[in-house]
Amino acid sequence: MLQRLGPFMRRPAGQLAPVVRGLSSGSVSIKVPLNFWAGKRRASHEKCIKENVYEPATGKILCHLEPCDAVDVDQAVKAAKLAFGHWSKMSGMERARIMIKAAHIIESRREEIAQMEVIDNGKSITEARLDVDSARLCIEYYAGLANTLAGNSMVFKPSPLTPVTAVMLAEIYAEAGAPESLFSVVQGGQETGSLLCHHPDVAKVSFTGSVPTGRKIMEMASKGVKPVTLELGGKSPLLIFQDSDLENAVRGALMANFLSQGQVCSNGTRVFVHENILPQFLEEVVKRTQRIEIGDPLLDNTRMGALVSQPHLDKVLSFVDQAKKEGATVLCGGEPFVPTDPKLRGGYYMTPCVLGECKDEMTCVREEIFGPVMSVLSFETEEEVLQRANDTTMGLAAGVFTRDVKRAHRVVENLKAGSCFINNYNITPVEVPFGGFKMSGIGRENGQVTIEYYSQLKTVFVEMGDVDSLF
Numbered sequence: 001m002l003q004r005l006g007p008f009m010r011r012p013a014g015q016l017a018p019v020v021r022g023l024s025s026g027s028v029s030i031k032v033p034l035n036f037w038a039g040k041r042r043a044s045h046e047k048c049i050k051e052n053v054y055e056p057a058t059g060k061i062l063c064h065l066e067p068c069d070a071v072d073v074d075q076a077v078k079a080a081k082l083a084f085g086h087w088s089k090m091s092g093m094e095r096a097r098i099m100i101k102a103a104h105i106i107e108s109r110r111e112e113i114a115q116m117e118v119i120d121n122g123k124s125i126t127e128a129r130l131d132v133d134s135a136r137l138c139i140e141y142y143a144g145l146a147n148t149l150a151g152n153s154m155v156f157k158p159s160p161l162t163p164v165t166a167v168m169l170a171e172i173y174a175e176a177g178a179p180e181s182l183f184s185v186v187q188g189g190q191e192t193g194s195l196l197c198h199h200p201d202v203a204k205v206s207f208t209g210s211v212p213t214g215r216k217i218m219e220m221a222s223k224g225v226k227p228v229t230l231e232l233g234g235k236s237p238l239l240i241f242q243d244s245d246l247e248n249a250v251r252g253a254l255m256a257n258f259l260s261q262g263q264v265c266s267n268g269t270r271v272f273v274h275e276n277i278l279p280q281f282l283e284e285v286v287k288r289t290q291r292i293e294i295g296d297p298l299l300d301n302t303r304m305g306a307l308v309s310q311p312h313l314d315k316v317l318s319f320v321d322q323a324k325k326e327g328a329t330v331l332c333g334g335e336p337f338v339p340t341d342p343k344l345r346g347g348y349y350m351t352p353c354v355l356g357e358c359k360d361e362m363t364c365v366r367e368e369i370f371g372p373v374m375s376v377l378s379f380e381t382e383e384e385v386l387q388r389a390n391d392t393t394m395g396l397a398a399g400v401f402t403r404d405v406k407r408a409h410r411v412v413e414n415l416k417a418g419s420c421f422i423n424n425y426n427i428t429p430v431e432v433p434f435g436g437f438k439m440s441g442i443g444r445e446n447g448q449v450t451i452e453y454y455s456q457l458k459t460v461f462v463e464m465g466d467v468d469s470l471f
C-alpha cells in the first residue's frame with residue numbers, strides 16, 4: 001500500500017515526508033526546450049513557428065512547442081541508432097540496473113513529476129500520483145525481465161497538447177546511466193509523427209491515439225514494411241445484471257467513465273443496465289456524479305480536473321448537444337463549468353454527464369467521445385445484451401457486474417474485447433497484457449507478451465560436422 005501514499009497523506013510512523021516544492025495552477029511558465037536527444041534538451045534546429053501550449057486548468061500559455069523538422073528527426077533517430085549499439089552490448093544485468101535506478105529516481109521525484117503532469121494534462125493530482133507510480137512499476141517490472149533479453153532504443157513523440165513530462169523521463173534515464181539517446185523526445189504534431197514513421201532507420205512504430213490516425217500510421221509504416229503496435233480508441237460496454245451488487249455496480253460505472261475527465265481509452269461508456277434495476281441504478285449514479293468535486297486539479301480533494309484543450313472540450317459538449325437532438329435525456333451535467341477561483345476561469349472544465357434513454361443507433365452510443373459522458377441503455381436478456389455490446393467496430397475493453405459466477409464467465413467468454421472486467425473496471429496492472437480487438441488496435445502493451453512485439457527472432461544453424469550434400 002505504500003506506493004499509494006502521497007506526501008500529503010497519512011504515512012507509517014517514523015517515515016519522513018519528502019520535501020516538495022509545491023506548484024500552483026497558473027504559476028508555471030516553461031522556457032526550457034522540450035526536445036531531448038544526445039544527452040540534452042534542445043531547441044529545434046530551425047527558427048520554426050512556435051505553437052502555444054496551454055495549461056488546461058487555467059487556459060494560460062504554459063510553453064511554446066517547437067515542432068521538429070526532418071533534420072531534427074534525422075538527428076534524433078541517428079543518435080538512437082548509436083545508442084542501440086551500446087545498449088545491446090551491455091549485459092542484461094547492467095541494463096536492468098539502469099532501469100531500477102530510473103525507477104528509484106521516479107520514486108524520489110514522485111510529487112514533482114505528478115504536479116507537472118497535472119499542469120501539463122489537467123487531470124487531478126490524486127490520479128497523477130497513481131500514474132507516476134504506474135510508470136515506476138512498469139520500469140521495475142521490465143527491469144526484472146531485462147536480464148535475459150536484448151534491448152531497444154526509442155524516439156518518443158508526445159501529443160503536442162501535453163509535451164512537458166516526457167522530457168522529464170528522458171532526463172531521468174540519462175541520470176540513471178542509460179547510453180546517450182537511448183530514450184529521446186521529439187516534439188511536434190502530425191508532420192513530425194509522419195517523419196518518424198517514414199524514417200528508414202526506425203524499425204518499429206508503436207502508436208497510441210485515435211482509430212483514424214492509427215489507420216494513417218499503419219499506412220505509413222507499410223511503406224517501409226515496418227511492424228506496428230496500435231493502441232487505439234474504444235467504445236466499451238459495461239453490462240449490469242439484475243443480480244449485481246448495486247452499490248459496487250454504481251462505483252464501477254463511475255470508475256469506468258470519469259477517470260481523467262473521461263479521457264481514458266478503455267472507458268466503459270456504454271452502460272447497459274437490466275430494465276428491472278434501471279431506476280435505482282440511475283438514481284444512485286446521478287446522485288454520485290453530481291457530487292464529484294470539479295476544480296483545481298492540484299488540490300487533494302479535487303476528483304475531476306480540466307479537459308485537455310478548449311477544442312476538445314467544445315467537441316465533447318457538442319456530443320452532448322447531439323445526444324439531446326437524437327432523443328437522449330441529460331440526467332445530469334454536460335455543461336461548461338466555471339470554477340469560482342478567478343485563476344481557473346479560463347480552464348477547460350465541464351460537469352460530468354449521465355445520458356438516459358439512450359438507444360443503440362445514437363451518435364453518443366456509437367462514437368468515442370473521450371470525455372466525461374456516460375450513456376445508459378436498458379436491456380432485457382443476456383443474449384440480447386451480448387449481441388448489442390459486441391455491435392461495434394471497436395473492442396478495447398468490456399465489463400460485467402453480476403453475482404452469478406457462471407453467468408460472469410459465460411458473458412466474458414462472448415465479449416469481443418481485449419480486457420474484460422468482472423465486478424470491477426479499469427484495472428490495468430503492468431503484469432497483464434493490455435490492447436484491443438477489432439479496430440481498437442494491434443498488439444499488446446504490458447505483461448511478458450509485449451516483449452514479443454518489440455523483438456526480432458533470429459534462428460542460427462551451426463553445423464558441427466560435414467555438410468550432407470546431395471551433389
Ligand SMILES: NC(=O)c1ccc[n+]([C@@H]2O[C@H](COP(=O)([O-])OP(=O)(O)OC[C@H]3O[C@@H](n4cnc5c(N)ncnc54)[C@H](O)[C@@H]3O)[C@@H](O)[C@H]2O)c1
Pocket residue numbers: 157158159160188189190191192193194208209210211213214216217230231232233234264265266368370396440441
Ligand atoms: N488504446 C490505448 O492504449 C489508448 C491510450 C490512450 C489514448 N487512446 C486513444 O487516443 C485517442 C485520443 O488521443 P489523441 O486525441 O491524442 O489522438 P490523435 O489520434 O488525435 O493523436 C495521437 C497522436 O498522433 C499524432 N498524429 C496525428 N495525426 C498524425 C499523422 N497523420 N501522422 C502521424 N502522427 C499523427 C498526434 O500528434 C498525437 O501525438 C482516443 O481515441 C483514445 O481512445 C488509446
Ligand SMILES: O=CCc1c[nH]c2ccc(O)cc12
Pocket residue numbers: 231263264265266428434445446
Ligand atoms: O487511455 C488509455 C490508457 C490506458 C489505460 N490502461 C492502459 C494500459 C496500457 C496502455 O498502453 C494504456 C493504458
